[in-house]
Amino acid sequence: MYVAVKGGEAAIDNAHRLLAEVRRGDPAVPDLTVAQIREQMALLVDRVMAEGSLNDPDLAALALKQARGDVVEAVFLVRAFRTTLPRFGASVPLETGRMTLSRRISATFKDLPGGQVLGPTFDYTHRLVDFGLAEGEQLEPAAEAEPREDAAATPRVTDLLGRDGLIEPSPQDDGTPLGDITREPVDFPCDRSTRLQALARGDEGFILALGYSTQRGYGRTHPFVGEVRVGTVAVEFVPEELGFPVLLGTMQVTECQMVNQFKGSREVPPQFTRGYGLVFGQSERKAMAMALVDRALRASELGEPLASPAQDQEFVLAHCDSLQATGFVEHLKLPHYVDFQAELELVRRMRAEAEDKREAAE
Amino acid sequence: MSDARTFGTDAHPSPRLRGEGRDDLVVGAASPKGDGEGGAVGGAFSGELPHPRLPPLFADDDVGKTLSPQAGRGDAAYNFAYLDEGTKRMIRRALLKAVAVPGYQVPFASREMPMPYGWGTGGVQVTAAILGRSDVLKVIDQGADDTTNAVSIRRFFAKTAGIATTTRTGEATVIQTRHRIPETPLTEGQTLVYQVPIPEPLRFLEPRETETRQMHALAEYGLMHVKLYEDISRHGHIATTYAYPVEVAGRYVMDPSPTPKFDNPKMDDCPALQLFGAGRERRIYAVPPYTRVRSLDFEDHPFTVQSFDRPCALCGAEGHYLDEVVTDDAGGRMFICSDTDACETRREGAQ
Helix, strand or coil: CCCCCCCHHHHHHHHHHHHHHHHHCCCCCCCCCHHHHHHHCHHHHHHHHHHHCCCCHHHHHHHHHHCCCCHHHHHHHHHHHHCCCCCCCCCCCCCHHHCEEEEEECCCCCCCCCCCECCCCCCCCCCCCCHHHHCCCCCCCCCCCCCCCCCCCCCCHHHHHHHCCCECCCCCCCCCCCCCCCCCCCCCCCCHHHHHHHHHCCCHHHHHHHHHHHHCCCCCCCEEEEEEEEEEEEEEECCCCCCCCEEEEEEEEEEEEEEECCCCCCCCCCCEEEEEEEEECCCHHHHHHHHHHHHHHCCCCCCCCCCCHHHCHHHHHHHCCHHHHHHHHHHHHCCCHHHHHHHHHHHHHHHHHHHHHHHHHC | CCCCCCCCCCCCCCCCCCCCCCCCCCCCCCCCCCCCCCCCCCCCCCCCCCCCCCCCCCCCCHHHHHHCCCCCCCCCCCECCECCHHHHHHHHHHHHHHHHCCCCCEECCCCCCCCCCCCCHHHHHHHHHHCCCCCEEEEEECCECCCHHHHHHHHHHHHHHCCEECCCHHHCCEEEEECCCCCCCCCCCCEEEEECCCCCCCCCCCCCHHHHHHHHHCCCCHHHHHHHHHHHHHHCCCCCCECCCEEECCCEEECCCCCEHHHHHHHCCCCCEEEEEECCCCEEEEECCCCCEEECCECCECCCCCCCCCCCCCCCCCCCCEEEEECCCCCCEEEEECCHHHHHHHHHHHC
């Protein structure tokens, strides 16, 4: 018999209580602290900050705890919190050339001013499960080295290339206000700053797959990693009443400068072109994929044929946000009784008509 | 459309360049995109807030506490109806434009809400922007007040705005809905807020925003008529049963949200104000009271609505939209009113 008319409210309450209990897991196992997540799941925290568009490791760690480790859910919590925060203004552009490096790799030059810095990386680890970690092994302290003499000066590889005109110049800051997709509706076609903002907070998996697709021929850009650098940069802000920059603090970012081929045109001699990626925290995968997609999205600006998904800004920007995507995909769980009934009625009627026709024909 | 690869052109007037749908920083009176249509007024909001801040209402709500203790970092006091007044002002500006140009999709700087995109964030933002302290709110999903998402949204506003809620259509001043229009006729002074997933009626014919914007500007709706015609030639019917396109005030073709076409006639010449919010797609549109809303059709294939060949099994009334409930695995079916308030009112009247 039909009983499901009432009871939605009680069911929601009970489901949420159950969720709270399940989130805690076995009470015999100690509760995770936010500091543990922040320190020991740092790359996960970085991802939540990047896609949550909010540089706040403690908040991201707490969101991960609340979300039971679900990345998109944690991003959601961070974004919903972010949206309630007042916006005081925009910072001075980050000077990544003055970054305190923890890692810096160039694939285009064997050595360069400032040197290559391997830093903390999974690269060249053999992916063998370390069962010692399960036992809570004691750490050997990392080796320390004297910095190179030129460690303080780490010019960007693209700047070195730019000196000879081998790569297109970085667009100058002409004071034009940048777009902000959190304050304005996205309006196609949109400028590069808006695209970069969307990519920076876009879903890592989606950006990765799109970047990968360009390597496999769907909008090929012949990329070289000019440089990937990870480190901390100063964030400065100019309060109107002071008129000079004030240091707000530092934050860790990963920057990728991709160097791509360009055949040139009748007006422009051949030179390398740029693809750019920047994300909060340490995520070389995201920064590199972002740089590939950024370059692919410049296809129409560079007069290249548009034929691939990664070159299509409406396609990329409208679908790269993990929250929008998950919301709309998962909304299919919501009741659709009414629309489905409308479809049922039509399908039944059309089937009956087809049946009548068949009988009439016999 | 002609050439699907022309999105790099600047042929279409860009709403953003006109300043449409923009929001402001707290500091910095300079408007980022010039003072265009719908442009933002610079500077922080000064003067008295129209809605004094209420103390948080969920101190006694254990579930709310469990789920959102972190919000505001220990100080859980949000502004009346959650959104800050600057955001509400931005939304109201979009609403005013939407009412002034019936059926036109106005871009707005949609916020990330504490519920998922696709679950009513557009409707929630519109409702938050128009609620006043004396409003009485009703929320329905699939016509019912007690479907889970309707419960969730109603609680959200009860919690963040402390306003009265109701399940009675006649008592409500603001009704937020997903997929139905209440069966009790709406009256002057009421506002119906629709949750909209895809605001663009042409989206499935032409996925590009740059193209559809131009098609609306030129009132170039031939593609839609061709689609309806193809339905008829293939199936003998127009095979659109919900989100059936309408023409508003003789100008814009509009998506009525995924309501069944059964409800389309209720939109026409309706005494209530109808507002539509699409959060994920960042669009707001409106049908002012007493506006002509015509469902697209052909002279020889006039628009018709669904009819059910049986009455509601609970209230016994005929001519209402019914939900089908499967009662067993042997083909047992039961048909009951989709509009729970109208059904209950009829049953109370019969007693």
